[in-house]
Amino acid sequence: MPLDLPLLNSSFNAKDKYRSRVGTSYALLPFKFIKLDHKRYIVTNFVGEYVVLSRTSLHALIQHKLEINSDLYDQLKVKHFIIDGDSTVALDLLACKYRTRHSLLKNLTSLFIFVVSLRCEHSCPYCQVSRQSQDRQAFDMQLTHAEKAIDFVFSSPSPDLKIEFQGGESLLNFELIRWIVERVSHRNDIESRNVSFVIATNLAILNDDILEFCAEYEIDISTSLDGPRELHNANRPRPNKNSYELTIEGIKRVRDRLGNDAVSALMTTTPASLSQPKAIVDEYLQQDFSSIFLRSISPYGFAVKTGVASGYSSEEWIIFYRSALDYIIQINLEGTPFREEYASMLLRKILTPFPTGYVDLQSPAGLGLSCLTFNYDGSIYASDESRMLAEMDDYTFRLGTLDNDTFADVISSEKLIGLLSETMTESMPMCADCGIQPYCGSDPVFHYATQSEIVGHKPTSGFCSKNMEIIKHLIHLLEDHEDSSLVLRSWIS
Amino acid sequence: MSELKKTITPLYGMLTKTSDAEPVIVRLTQNRDPSSTDNLAYLVQKDEKNIPLGFDTYVVPDHCTETLPSLNNDKRVTYELPQSLSYLHEGDVIRINPRGGEISVIYRHHSPSNSLFLTEQCNSRCVMCSQPPKIQPDSELAEACLEAIPLIDPETEELGLTGGEPTLLDEKFFEILDACKRHLPNTAIHVLSNGRLFNYLSYAQKLAEIDHPDCVIGIPIYSDLAWEHDFCVQATGAYDQTIRGILNLARCGIRIELRVVIHSYSATRLLYLAEFITRNLPFVEHVALMGLEPIGFGKTNLDALWIDPVDYQADLEIAVSRLVEAGMNASIYNHQLCILPTHLWPFARQSISDWKNVYLPECEKCAFQDRCGGFFHSSMRKYSKSIKPIETVLPEHEIIL
Ligand code: SF4
Ligand code: SF4
Numbered sequence: 001m002p003l004d005l006p007l008l009n010s011s012f013n014a015k016d017k018y019r020s021r022v023g024t025s026y027a028l029l030p031f032k033f034i035k036l037d038h039k040r041y042i043v044t045n046f047v048g049e050y051v052v053l054s055r056t057s058l059h060a061l062i063q064h065k066l067e068i069n070s071d072l073y074d075q076l077k078v079k080h081f082i083i084d085g086d087s088t089v090a091l092d093l094l095a096c097k098y099r100t101r102h103s104l105l106k107n108l109t110s111l112f113i114f115v116v117s118l119r120c121e122h123s124c125p126y127c128q129v130s131r132q133s134q135d136r137q138a139f140d141m142q143l144t145h146a147e148k149a150i151d152f153v154f155s156s157p158s159p160d161l162k163i164e165f166q167g168g169e170s171l172l173n174f175e176l177i178r179w180i181v182e183r184v185s186h187r188n189d190i191e192s193r194n195v196s197f198v199i200a201t202n203l204a205i206l207n208d209d210i211l212e213f214c215a216e217y218e219i220d221i222s223t224s225l226d227g228p229r230e231l232h233n234a235n236r237p238r239p240n241k242n243s244y245e246l247t248i249e250g251i252k253r254v255r256d257r258l259g260n261d262a263v264s265a266l267m268t269t270t271p272a273s274l275s276q277p278k279a280i281v282d283e284y285l286q287q288d289f290s291s292i293f294l295r296s297i298s299p300y301g302f303a304v305k306t307g308v309a310s311g312y313s314s315e316e317w318i319i320f321y322r323s324a325l326d327y328i329i330q331i332n333l334e335g336t337p338f339r340e341e342y343a344s345m346l347l348r349k350i351l352t353p354f355p356t357g358y359v360d361l362q363s364p365a366g367l368g369l370s371c372l373t374f375n376y377d378g379s380i381y382a383s384d385e386s387r388m389l390a391e392m393d394d395y396t397f398r399l400g401t402l403d404n405d406t407f408a409d410v411i412s413s414e415k416l417i418g419l420l421s422e423t424m425t426e427s428m429p430m431c432a433d434c435g436i437q438p439y440c441g442s443d444p445v446f447h448y449a450t451q452s453e454i455v456g457h458k459p460t461s462g463f464c465s466k467n468m469e470i471i472k473h474l475i476h477l478l479e480d481h482e483d484s485s486l487v488l489r490s491w492i493s
Numbered sequence: 494m495s496e497l498k499k500t501i502t503p504l505y506g507m508l509t510k511t512s513d514a515e516p517v518i519v520r521l522t523q524n525r526d527p528s529s530t531d532n533l534a535y536l537v538q539k540d541e542k543n544i545p546l547g548f549d550t551y552v553v554p555d556h557c558t559e560t561l562p563s564l565n566n567d568k569r570v571t572y573e574l575p576q577s578l579s580y581l582h583e584g585d586v587i588r589i590n591p592r593g594g595e596i597s598v599i600y601r602h603h604s605p606s607n608s609l610f611l612t613e614q615c616n617s618r619c620v621m622c623s624q625p626p627k628i629q630p631d632s633e634l635a636e637a638c639l640e641a642i643p644l645i646d647p648e649t650e651e652l653g654l655t656g657g658e659p660t661l662l663d664e665k666f667f668e669i670l671d672a673c674k675r676h677l678p679n680t681a682i683h684v685l686s687n688g689r690l691f692n693y694l695s696y697a698q699k700l701a702e703i704d705h706p707d708c709v710i711g712i713p714i715y716s717d718l719a720w721e722h723d724f725c726v727q728a729t730g731a732y733d734q735t736i737r738g739i740l741n742l743a744r745c746g747i748r749i750e751l752r753v754v755i756h757s758y759s760a761t762r763l764l765y766l767a768e769f770i771t772r773n774l775p776f777v778e779h780v781a782l783m784g785l786e787p788i789g790f791g792k793t794n795l796d797a798l799w800i801d802p803v804d805y806q807a808d809l810e811i812a813v814s815r816l817v818e819a820g821m822n823a824s825i826y827n828h829q830l831c832i833l834p835t836h837l838w839p840f841a842r843q844s845i846s847d848w849k850n851v852y853l854p855e856c857e858k859c860a861f862q863d864r865c866g867g868f869f870h871s872s873m874r875k876y877s878k879s880i881k882p883i884e885t886v887l888p889e890h891e892i893i894l
Contacts, residue, residue: 006796006797007797008620008794008797009790009793009794012618012620012727012794013724013727015724015758018723018724018729019721019724021720021729022720049772074718074765075765077718078717078718078765078769079772086718086719086720087719087720087732087733089719089732089733089736089737092736092737093736093773096740096773097772097773100775351818351819352771352772352775352819353771353772353773353775354775489814489818490818492819493817493818493820
């Protein structure tokens with residue numbers, strides 16, 4: 001220590017008195033690691049803090065050879081990778097962070113999907129479920145089921161209840177949506193939960209009555225926008241080939257009546273999308289959206305039948321995703337704030353102690369726990385994807401029916417608990433030792449559909465390779481690109 | 494622009510003469526006919542004739558001494574204020590100790606920054622403590638607070654409870670907080686505590702049981718490294734107690750503010766400390782990043798503690814962004830605008846208590862003086878070498894206040 005440092009008054013103890021209690025050795029707290037690139041490793045602990053270490057440092061850490069009180073040592077200590085004679089409070093903080101990470105569990109289900117109709121006037125080749133049919137009796141949800149579903153919703157202890165109307169084309173059964181919204185709102189006068197509604201629709205049959213109703217009950221609209229006109233129309237065939245035009249016009253009408261933020265859009269990546277990441281992002285910017293959710297196709301429903309689902313590999317999708325993400329970061333650096341939603345969710349898991357409610361990024365998976373789906377026929381599914389599987393006559397993820405089961409029956413059923421216990425990444429083969437695990441999750445429906453197995457074989461899983469590559473890429477950007485890292489950090493709040 | 498404040502407002506003064514009477518705590522009033530005169534002292538006005546009868550105590554500012562002969566003729570109990578305290582107003586609460594000839598100001602009605610001083614004892618000994626602890630018993634301070642609270646205007650917006658370490662008073666501390674709740678139900682209470690005693694869950698629970706409607710506990714933290722924090726507070730084990738205390742308070746639903754005083758020792762890890770807070774203590778409702786007050790031990794140790802604030806602005810910027818990104822509320826206290834980068838201006842607060850807040854002569858040339866928090870009076874000893882009036886008009890987009 002340089003001698004010319006000004007000293008404290010002699011009645012005060014010098015730093016060394018306190019520093020010395022650190023001691024000469026340390027113990028390891030639980031952590032995992034995974035290669036980031038040929039020189040470095042990502043090291044994570046079970047509450048989701050990370051450090052990036054060189055191979056030499058990682059060796060030193062594990063062999064208890066780190067230099068005590070070095071910068072790296074202090075960094076590992078305050079992030080709770082090691083513990084020494086200095087303090088024992090790390091254990092209390094780890095416990096607190098672990099509880100925070102799982103804090104959504106205690107609320108149980110907050111998202112309820114009502115499939116009000118399976119009918120649709122589009123015929124998208126990758127559509128998971130829909131039918132072109134006029135048969136309302138066969139493909140619309142019945143009033144008696146809707147009534148029971150509402151009881152179900154209010155049986156959840158969650159303070160937040162989100163009701164999402166799906167199809168088919170949900171608006172083909174708008175009368176039922178109206179009935180449900182009115183009934184739920186009325187009941188909520190007494191229940192006082194945080195209720196919100198979303199209608200998922202392709203906007204083709206949107207009219208003023210519907211908009212008026214949405215305004216009255218503050219209902220949000222979620223729609224699909226796959227990219228520029230040509231791509232969108234190719235993806236979403238309609239008799240007049242005008243799906244894009246109807247969507248854009250619909251978005252405008254919704255915004256005019258309900259405000260700019262009342263409409264959100266989802267995009268689906270088809271084989272044709274892969275070559276045009278920039279054009280897709282540009283389309284979202286042009287339509288004045290503040291974010292995009294880049295999604296790959298799920299291997300269910302008609303998508304498998306028509307062969308679109310296997311139209312590209314996860315490697316191809318990752319290349320597409322990364323170039324879109326790079327482009328989005330560039331746009332931010334040029335001064336336009338714009339987010340990618342999947343990255344935002346992952347970044348929240350990487351950079352904050354909080355959980356995400358996204359079904360596929362939790363352990364146990366959000367299946368049933370965060371989200372339940374009421375199908376048009378009164379059956380109850382663990383997720384939106386699992387009812388799509390049912391359209392191929394596979395009922396693995398059916399948890400019961402509105403006619404026979406209550407919320408308590410379903411949530412405590414052997415079936416759901418059995419499924420969930422196979423979605424805990426903490427103990428799943430490969431995930432258990434994976435440095436990415438605190439940020440990842442599991443998708444039992446995907447693995448069941450692609451590998452005929454709920455746990456899944458991770459070395460050949462598209463879900464695994466996607467998450468692993470994206471998360472490594474995000475950490476690489478956070479660590480090595482100061483500009484990008486500023487942009488990514490701005491997405492977590 | 495009003496005239497710049499260059500001197501402090503004294504909170505303590507000497508009576509012109511001593512006398513043999515018990516100390517009293519009184520509220521000053523100019524209401525000639527109050528429904529009860531208990532604990533009221535009549536504040537005599539200039540050239541006042543027919544001074545009302547019936548008050549136990551009369552307080553005479555130094556510019557009103559012409560009234561003294563008539564008051565004394567009537568054998569009323571009068572105390573003559575020194576010139577330094579002649580600013581006292583209706584509604585102020587003071588303690589008069591006739592035997593020692595002292596007057597101390599407990600509460601100033603017109604001030605936004607009033608604090609009750611509960612004790613001078615402390616279980617830490619922070620290297621920059623502005624109010625160095627004493628070991629002598631001083632229970633009379635807490636008694637004085639209990640007496641003063643009912644005299645304070647219930648419309649008061651905010652009241653600080655400070656020390657020393659208020660929680661050392663144990664039952665008396667809870668009693669004082671309860672008195673605040675009963676007499677000042679609309680006043681926000683801000684307690685300054687090192688948080689160590691809340692290491693006992695039962696202590697935090699007791700605080701929660703008082704169920705004060707608007708109370709925040711402000712707790713200092715100096716480092717994310719335990720030993721370094723303990724060095725700063727000169728107490729082994731303090732960090733662990735404080736962190737556990739914070740967790741216990743949070744568990745009991747009590748609102749918490751973290752206070753980081755930036756000096757040469759805490760500046761080096763400021764950024765890591767901010768990250769640590771976002772990961773481990775995201776539930777606190779406010780984080781204050783504070784400039785050093787060079788008084789008390791802050792003065793004794795000034796050479797060792799000193800770091801020119803311009804030298805840590807880069808770290809301060811990142812620390813603030815980390816907190817803000819994480820959705821937390823951050824403020825910068827005790828820093829002058831001319832040394833802060835403009836995009837930190839929205840976080841800068843005019844935080845220095847009015848009575849000790851001053852400006853430099855050159856601040857008169859500054860275009861932003863009315864928005865700047867200025868200096869502690871004690872900072873006149875040492876302040877940043879980069880203080881420079883902001884004369885140019887800044888581009889509007891750079892200023893978001
Ligand atoms: S799915 Fe793959 S990336 Fe995710 S935790 Fe398991 S092994 Fe790791
Ligand atoms: S010169 Fe600096 S310290 Fe003085 S008023 Fe201006 S900003 Fe504040």
